[in-house]
Amino acid sequence: MLSADTATLRTALLAAVTTVRPQPGLIAGDRSFADLGLDSLDRLVLVHTVEQATGVTVPDHVLAGARHVDDLLSYLDTVGPAADEDPAGPGAAETQLGVVDDGAVVGAGSRLWHQAQVAAGARIGADCTLGKGAYVGAGSQLGDRVKLGNYACVFGATIADDAMISPHAALLEDPAPRATTPDGRRKEHTDFDQCPVTVGRRATIGAGAMIAPGVTVGHDALVAIGAVVVRDVLPYALVAGNPARQCGWVCTCGRTLADTLRCPRCSRGYIRHGDELHLLGDPADACDG
Ligand SMILES: [Zn+2]
Numbered sequence: 001m002l003s004a005d006t007a008t009l010r011t012a013l014l015a016a017v018t019t020v021r022p023q024p025g026l027i028a029g030d031r032s033f034a035d036l037g038l039d040s041l042d043r044l045v046l047v048h049t050v051e052q053a054t055g056v057t058v059p060d061h062v063l064a065g066a067r068h069v070d071d072l073l074s075y076l077d078t079v080g081p082a083a084d085e086d087p088a089g090p091g092a093a094e095t096q097l098g099v100v101d102d103g104a105v106v107g108a109g110s111r112l113w114h115q116a117q118v119a120a121g122a123r124i125g126a127d128c129t130l131g132k133g134a135y136v137g138a139g140s141q142l143g144d145r146v147k148l149g150n151y152a153c154v155f156g157a158t159i160a161d162d163a164m165i166s167p168h169a170a171l172l173e174d175p176a177p178r179a180t181t182p183d184g185r186r187k188e189h190t191d192f193d194q195c196p197v198t199v200g201r202r203a204t205i206g207a208g209a210m211i212a213p214g215v216t217v218g219h220d221a222l223v224a225i226g227a228v229v230v231r232d233v234l235p236y237a238l239v240a241g242n243p244a245r246q247c248g249w250v251c252t253c254g255r256t257l258a259d260t261l262r263c264p265r266c267s268r269g270y271i272r273h274g275d276e277l278h279l280l281g282d283p284a285d286a287c288d289g
Helices: 003-020 040-054 060-065 069-079
Strands: 237-240 245-249 270-273 276-279
Touching: 003 040, 003 069, 040 060, 040 069, 060 069
Parallel strands: none
Antiparallel strands: 237 245, 270 276
């Protein structure tokens, strides 16, 4: 291995550390990740950054066993710069530490953290993020840049681009849930009623919220923490409680709108048409998502 290549890898790694967690001074290889304030997710970002800069992939077991920057440097020293060609092929998903079942489709650039799972028959788009333990069940369709928080559960739902399902939220599918059939037979997948949830573009489902089967959450809507949603949610609506009721409107940036229907943060303005809200000056708004 050429020393110049090793030096390049070392430089790339140390630069990546400061990218993930900006440091006031120079980073030495003997600094522990804990001292640098890098948690496990930061470390995943770190090795991804190194991978982009050098083409070297750090295996999961190496990352899991690394405690110091030097541990990764030692590994990089042993492998050297990678060949230009990605063995997984162009556009392959970075599944990282999650599980993609046979028959599932995961778009390019999407990431699965520890124990996240995409079940057979599910499809997720590009650049999605699935947090630790997140689950996407059969029949689910996720657009691009969708974010699922830790332990979010999606059963068969259709989720548009840029939507966010916060930690521990669940999108339910079966309106008549029973473990067995009336004659006592264990239900198989085909025995369940499928009445999935639909989530519009840029909508956010708050942490721990439960969305009942068949509900449609409109684009840019915001479901509050712990809400139990049993009815459809209008675009831009803010809903909270059990059962969830509308208690306001939210801007596309996520901030609650003032009574004037103008956002106090980004100054976007809105107008009411009957029960619906529309963004002023955006002709694409009314039919978006
Ligand atoms: Zn705003």
